[in-house]
Amino acid sequence: MGIAGRNICYEIDGNRILNEVSFDFESGFIGIIGPNGAGKTTLLRMISGYLKPDSGSVALDGEDIRAIDIRTRARKMALVPQNYALEYDFTVTETVLMGRNPHKRLFEADTKEDFGLAMDAIRKAGIEHLKDRSILGLSGGEWQRMVIARALCQQSGILLLDEPVSSLDIRHQVGILDMVWELTRKHGLIAVCVMHDLNLTYNYCDRVFMMKEGRIHSQGTPGEVLTKEKVQEVYDAKVEVIRSGKNVYVLPAMLEHKDG
C-alpha cells in the first residue's frame, strides 16, 4: 500500500532530471530535500501523475498512477503546489470549494455539506477572517494557506506539498506543519512534502529522502539523513548539526568561517 516509485528516469532536452529513482512512501510525514535543481519538484510531479516517466513507474496502492483516471486520482491525492499566481477575482471560499470538484459530477452544485467541509478547511488553515475576500489581494502566506485549505477540502488520503511553508512567517510555518503532522497521526494521511528548511525537516518528518542531481542520495529517519557529512556532501556547503534538548539544528557554518 502507499506510493511506490520504481526506477524512474526523466529527461528534458537531454538533461537527466531524474535518474533511477525508487522509493516507497507508506505512511507518515515524508520529507524530500536537496539543493536547487536536484529534481524534487519533478519527482512530485511524477507522484501526482502529472508527468510521465521516460522509464520506470509510480504505483498508487499497487496501480500505475498514469492508468488511474484523473478524477479518481484527485480523490486520493491532493496537491499544494509552489506559490503560483492567478489573476481572476474569485473569493477565498470559492477557491477552496474547488477542492470538492473531484467528488462532484459535471453539473452538480455545491451542497451544504461541501460548504461545511470548505469552512472546516478554512478554519484549519487559519484563514477564517479571509473567507469572503478576493484572492487578488492576498499576501503570499495567505495565498498558501488558502491553497492548503483547498487541498484539505479534497479529503484525500495523500497530500503532496511543494515547499508549502517557504513563503510563510515562522508562526504560520509551524502552524501549517503542525496541522499536516497531526493529519498524518490522527487520520493516517500520507504527506509527501518537498522541504526547504532543514531544521523544520528534522523536527517534523518521519522519513527523509535527500536528493542530489536527480538521484536519491540517502534516505531514512531525519537523524540518519541529516548528518553533518551527508548534508555537506549533498549541498556542497559547510554546516554544523547542533543538538539542543529535543531539537536539532542544522546551521550553515558561515559564522565560524568568518571568525577564522
Next chain:
Amino acid sequence: MPKVKSKSLFAIILLLGAAGFIASFFLGSSGVSLKEFLALLQGQASAAQETIFLNLRLPRALLAYIVGAALSVAGCSLQGVFKNPMADPFVLGISSGAALGATIAMAAGLGITAIGIGGTTFFAFVFALMAILAVYSLSRIRGKVSTFSLLLSGIALSSLLSAIIYIIMLINRDKMEHIIMWNMGSVAGATWEKFFIVLPVIIFCSVALMFYAKPMNILLHGDEISQSLGVDSHKVRRNMIILTSLLAAAAVSVSGIIGFVGLMIPHLLRMIIGPDNRKLLPLSFFAGGAYLLIADTIAKMIVPLTEIPVGIITAIFGVPFFIYLLRRGRKAGI
C-alpha cells in the same frame, strides 16, 4: 459575489432583450407603427404588413438574438479555454476561417442543400475548426500560449484568409455581393430557414458549454492544478474548443463575420459579477443576444434608407473597448 446582484443583472439583461425586440419591430426603414403592430396582433393588418412582420422582422430579430448569444458564449468560453482575456471568435481567426469556408461553398455553388445541414454551414464549421487549430499551434511557443502570440497569430491568419476570400470573390464576380455581405457581417438576409437550421446547434453547444463552467473555472489555475483537482484539462479543453468552434461557425454561417461581440459582452459582465463561469456563461448568452439585437436595430436606423451591416456597428463599439482592454492590461483581475 452576492447572489442578488447576478439575479438583478439577469433581469436587466432579459428586459434589455425584450426592449430590443420591441424596438426592432418599430424602428428602421419600413418600420411598423404601434397602430399597425396592434392591428397585427389582432389579426387585422394587411397581408403585406403581416408578411413584413412575420417573414422579415421577426426572423431577423430572432436570428440577431441567437447569433449574438452564440458569439458571446463562444467568446466567454474561449477566454476560459485559453486563459486569455483577449480571446474571441473574431480575434482568434475562427470567424475568418468560417468565412473562407462559407465563401468557398458559395463560390463552388455548394449553396444551401448540398449536405443535410447546409453546405455553407458545413464548410464554415470545418474551416473554423482548422483556423483555430492553426492559430493555437502557431501561438504555442515552448508549450506556452501568450496573449500577444495568440493575438498576432489570430490576426495574421485572419489577414491571410481574408486575402484568399478576396481572390475567390474577384474570380466569382457574380457572387460578389453575397460574399461581401457575408464578410461584413449582417443579419439582413435572415429567414426562418436559417434561424431553424442554427437554433438547435446554438442551443446545444451553449448548454453543453455551460456544463463545463466549473471545470472552466478550475482550468484558470493551469494544467497541473486542474488535474490535481480532478479536471482532465486536455480533454476538457479539446471538447470546449470543438463546441466553441461549432457554436461560432453556426453563428458565422448565417451572419458572416460579426466581430467583438464575444470580446465585449463577457468582459463587461466579468467586470460586474466577477469571473465565475457558472454565472458568466448564461448571462453572456442573454446579454450577447440583447446586444446584437440592439446593434442591429441601430444598424437599420443610423443611415436613413440604407442598411448598414451590423458587423460595422459592433466594430465601432468594439474596437475602442478592445484597445481599452489592451491598455489596461491584466491589472483588474480579468
